[in-house]
Amino acid sequence: MSEPIIEVTDLHKRFGSAVALDGMTFTVAPGRVTGFVGPNGAGKSTTIRVILGLDAPDEGTALVCGQPYQHLQRPLNQVGALVDAAALQPSRTGRNHLLWMARSQDMPTSRVDEVIELVGLGSAARRKAGGYSLGMRQRLGIAAALLGDPPVIIMDEPFNGMDPEGIIWMRRLLHSMAVEGRAILVSSHLMSELQDMADHVLVIGRGKVLADASVDELIAHASGDQVLVRTSAASEAAGALQRAGNAARVIDGNTISVSGLEAQHIVEVLSQAQIPFSEVTAQRASLEDVYLQLTSGEAEFRASSDRKAQS
Amino acid sequence: MTSSTSPPSRPTNDPRREGFGSVLRSEWTKLRTVRGWVIGLVAAAVLCVAFTFVVGHGNQEGGCTGPPPPGSGPNSPGTNCYTGHPFVPTGPNGEAVADSYRLVEQPLSGNGTLTAQVTSLTGLIWTGPANIAPSLAHTKPGLAAWAKAGILVTPSTHQGSPYAAIMATGSHGIRWQYNYTHDRPGLPGAITNSAPRWLRLTRTGDTLTGYDSANGRTWHEIGTANLAGLPASVILGLFVTSPVSFQRSSSGAPTQATATFDHVTLNGRAVSDVRQSHSIGTGSQDYYPTLGTGSAHRPGNTFVLSGSGDIALAVNPLAGGDTASSSLWFGLIAALIVTIVVATMFITVEYRRGLIRTTFTATPQRTSVLVAKAAVIGVVAFVVGALAAAVGVPLGMHVLNGNGNYVFPTTTLTEVRIIAGSGVLLALTAVAVLALGAILRKSASAITTGVLVFALPYLLGQLLSGSAQEWLFRVTPAAGFDVLGVLPHSAQVDYPSTIANGYYPLAPWAGLVVLCAYAALALGTATFLLRRRDA
CATH class of the missing domain: 3.40.50.300 (P-loop containing nucleotide triphosphate hydrolases)
Structure with a gap:
């Protein structure tokens, strides 16, 4: 990076x-x-x-x-920033809102029209910003953020x-x-x-x-490298994995939870010990x-x- | 992606910081793109002109004087009716003057000297009701402080002519005065039997010199006057006059003074041997209120003159009360209030909407933002005030003149000062309330405070009177209105120099300096807070 x-x-x-x-x-x-x-x-x-x-x-x-x-x-x-899309003078048009910002940076008026097109504000830009929907205000705010490229x-x-x-x-x-x-x-x-x-x-x-x-x-990290194994012989499987040096915990009759070993290795360990299993899943947490x-x-x-x- | 933006470039160290000019343009764009503000500012100017017209229009001059018609009640208006204003003389420098007195004169050819001893000076004050013409029927003894008796030289008995005079006064001692505004003191003390005074006036070409003496032997020169272009033959004589007294009533009571002159001696060539007695400026068309037309007679070797009037600057309320700015102030207050609202909202709206953060991200130099805002609203307010006054002043004077009012003569320079001063008044107030908006950040409280501090003293000042009023126009932001002052103060006249009569306590620009101090204080506080506070 x-x-x-x-x-x-x-x-x-x-x-x-x-x-x-x-x-x-x-x-x-x-x-x-x-x-x-x-x-x-x-x-x-x-x-x-x-x-x-x-x-x-x-x-x-x-x-x-x-x-x-x-x-x-x-x-x-x-830096282009959108801090508060409601930060508008309601009686000023969207285009004029961008115009004063452009003036403060010595930007040409043409840039204002460019960003208006870019965010798809189009004809609404010449209407008073007070009448904008929330979404239009967000687009105007984004246009303001993009003004200086x-x-x-x-x-x-x-x-x-x-x-x-x-x-x-x-x-x-x-x-x-x-x-x-x-x-x-x-x-x-x-x-x-x-x-x-x-x-x-x-x-x-x-x-x-x-x-x-x-x-x-x-x-x-959140998943904690946990892998779930479904097997009809839970205790044998746990024993085999522990012998292989990994933490394995029986959750219920046919599910064990393994940490510190990737799913691929678990499959190898269980296959070598000839323990049947139906599923080996790396446990994924959502964000x-x-x-x-x-x-x-x-x-x-x-x-x-x-x-x-x-x- | 439809972005037309180019790939971002690393920030270059561009030595061109965005200058103050771009902040100014940005703030100007903000102001002009809110239609309500533009309408408000235009309305402020229009309102000012409209009110000036209305105030001027409501001011009509005319009336009746003289004795009531036969058979009518004592309170009926007089038979001597007129439209328009009475005659107000204009002095040698274009100023309005009072020139009403009793004169006993003898024309002098070339150089010469007139000497006289004033042995007594007494007076009468009118005590009758206000609705009847003053006469000697209702009087009580009393000598006005600026009652005058002495020797006067003038090229003409036309009112408003140049002159120089040495005189005894009611309570200001001996004075040397010329051309209505110049004054020098001589011997102090009142005229009594035990302390008569000797007066002498010498003419040498264009130069006139006044002397006084307690004994007729030792003379002191008090002053000289140079009346350029004095003709060879001038009018030289004794005069007596006595001004309106405002001691008992605000409308004033006319007075009369009587003086006895002894040892009257002329050294020089008189054009004729005949001494003529004139009553000057005491006719019904003359504005100055007098108690009779006076008289002159010669018991023995003395001269006894009675006279009423004044020889001095014209003052309000005697002259009728209108000036170039007298119709303007009300409209200006209306414009001021509208300007206060717009100037305050120019920044408080940004706080209310959170727009101030956008402003400060575009220009992190907060002082620059405030100064740019102040410059923009200040210049715009100046234009509004100056434009309104530029139309209002001539319009007001035109309407007043058309209605028969007397309008004090004004120089072009004074009119320009009133016009520019009205602009500066609005500009300073706009800057001050903008700063107030930055300090308080809330529209309602900032506008309320702005009106209370910057507009109310003017309005209050119109309601109050006396020292409270004067105080308001000295130390509060109302002092800014002193820039509308047209009438010069005269130390040689006792009169109510109130704001209602058109007299402001401070010099025009001094008043604006006071207002400027308020604006600077507000701006300084706002700058300090803007830098310290989170946006």
Whole structure:
């Protein structure tokens, strides 16, 4: 993976007595969609606001392209953000909303019309934004994020209120932008929204990162390398596997659970011992299961490949 | 994927930071793309002009004076009816003046000196009801502080002519005055039997010099005046006048003064031997309220003159009360309130909608954003105020003149100042309430506070009177309205120099400086908070 483009290091922030960020640390790499997931109140939005220079952390740093956001030159050309799709002046047209943003970065008006086409807002762009549906507002917000053609795109809960068609469109868009080499950070409080889209997931709870791993790693971890074996001779099978040096546990009369051995080896061991079996299945947890497991127990997990992020 | 975006490039270290110009253009785009705000700002200017017209239109001048017609009650209007305003003389520098007095003169040819001893100066004050013409029938003794008796030189008895005079006054001692606005003190003290005063006026070419003396032997020069273009033959004589007293009533009571002159000596060549007595500026068409037309007689070697009126700057309420800005203020307050609403919402709406975060992600330099917003709303408010006044001032004066009102003469420079000042007034207020919006972040509370702090003092100031009113127009943001002041204060006239009469306590630009201080304070606080607070 190439150099991280967002580097968040040890962020701490309190709102009164409530701890919002408690050592938030992660990096976001270009070329992939990074899911930023956690329950409401976990600190996702606060972290995003700190990255965008809107909130000041009590401690820690957030760098974008190696600099604090406030130091970025023409920041919309480097970071496109969708923080709140409802953040519109209702009596201003969508096009004029994009126009003032373009003016602030010295962009030509033609770019405004390009992004309007890109998000499929078309004729609605010349209507007052106050009359937009939630989905149209989301598209306008995305158009605003894409205005500067930035290498970093940050979206806070972009799927909220979107119809299924819109969600599919959004996933494709984000995926294609990641393929183009951009760093995409997408937050959600629902893991299911990210499951088929995120290449990498940051699970957040109580102001810090609980898991920072690729989707496959996370699932593998949650499954705990468990393999289920169905056999009519459960106790013999367990004995054979234990003799082979593995933990095997009889769950019921014809099912045993094995850990520490891949399914392929289990088949070999059982075949050699001539123990009949009907099924050997690697147990796969869903991303949702992992998420619930992590956020309820607040256990921390980091894949080896990302350990360097934790200093 | 239908993206037309090119593959992202690494951020280059482009040395061109987005300049302040782009922030300005961005904020200008924001302002002009909300139709309600544009309509509001246009309406502010239109409202100002419309109110100016209405106020001017409702102001009609005319009336009746003189004795009531025979057979009618004592409270009936007089028979001497007129439309339009009475005559107000204009002084040598285009200013409105009072020029009403009793004069006993002898034309002087070339240089010369007139000397006289003032041995007594007494007065009468009108005590009759307001609805009958002042006469000597209802008076009580009393000498006005600025009652004047002395020697005067002038090229003409036309009202408003240039002059110079040495005089004894009711309670300001001996004074040397010329051309209505210049004044220098001489010997102090009132004229009594034990302390008469000697006065002397010398003409040498265009130069006139005033002297006083307690004994007629030792003379002190008080001052000189240069009346350029004085003709060879001038009018030189004794005069007495006595101004309206506002001590007992705000409408004023006319007074009369009587002086006795002794040892009247002319050194110089008189054109004729005959001394003529004139009553100047006391006719029914003259604006200055007088108590009779005065008189002059010569018991023995003395001259006894009675006179009523004043020789000084014209003041309100005597002159009728209208100025270039007198119809404007009400409309300007209306425009101000509308501007306050728009300027406040220019930022509070962003807070309400969370749009401020988008703004700060586009321009993380928050001070730049605030300054750009202030510049945009300030310039727009200036244009609104200046345009409204540029139409309102001439329109107001035209309507007032058409209705027969007297409008104090105004120089073009003063009109330009009122027009620009109205613009600056709206601009500073707009900047101040924008900052207030950034501080409070809520439309309702910011607009309420803005109206309370920046518009209410003006309205309150129109209702209050006396020192409370003056205080409001000195230290509150209402001081900004002092820029509408047209009438100069005169220290040589006792009159109610109230705001209702068109007199503002501060110099025009000083008033704007006070308002500017409020705007700077609000802007400073807003900048501090913007940098400190999370967006």
